[in-house]
Amino acid sequence: MINRVVLVGRLTRDPELRYTANGAAVASFTLAVNRQFTNSQGEREADFIDCVIWRKAAENFANFTHKGSLVGIDGRLQTRNYENQQGQRVYVTETVVDNFSLLESRSDRKPTDSQQNKPSNGNGFSGKGADGQQKQNANQTYSNANQTNSDPFADNSKPIDISDDDLPF
Structure with a gap:
C-alpha cells in the first residue's frame, strides 16, 4: 500500500x-x-x-x-x-x-506584521532574543540591497577554501 x-x-x-x-x-x-x-x-x-x-x-x-x-x-x-x-x-x-x-529565498519572503514582532535571535530567523531585532535586520537587508557593489563576493571568481563542516547544509 x-x-x-x-x-x-x-x-x-x-x-x-x-x-x-x-x-x-x-x-x-x-x-x-x-x-x-x-x-x-x-x-x-x-x-x-x-x-x-x-x-x-x-x-x-x-x-x-x-x-x-x-x-x-x-x-x-x-x-x-x-x-x-x-x-x-x-x-x-x-x-x-x-x-x-x-x-x-530569505530575501523573497515578505514578513507579516506578526512575523516582524516575533522575537529574534539575531540571525534573521525568529527565535529567542530581543523584540524588534528582526525588523531591524529586514530593513538592513533592504538598505544593503540598494547600495551599489555592497556584495563583497561580486565579480570575484576565485574559489573559496571552506570545509564541509562549515557549510550550513
Missing part, C-alpha cells in the same frame, strides 16, 4: 505551535494549493488542506514560516476521529508532514 502526499502551496495563516502533555511539539497549519485547471470565469481555484507536523520539525516549521510562506511538504494522509462536546463523532482528514522545504 502507498500513502504518500506531496504538496506545494502557501500557508493561509501562521502555524499554530502547541505541546502535548508529554512535551512533544505539534504544529498545525492550512496549505492553499492551486488546482491545475481554471473555472468558467478563467480563475484558478484552490484547495485548502489541513496539515500537522510533529516534534523538532514542528518547532522549526513554526519558527521559519508565516502566513503566505511558499512551502513544499512531503507526508501521508491520515484520518482520525473523536467525540465532540455534544457527543457527536467528528472525522478529521489531514496531511501528516514528514519533511518540508522552504521554497522562497
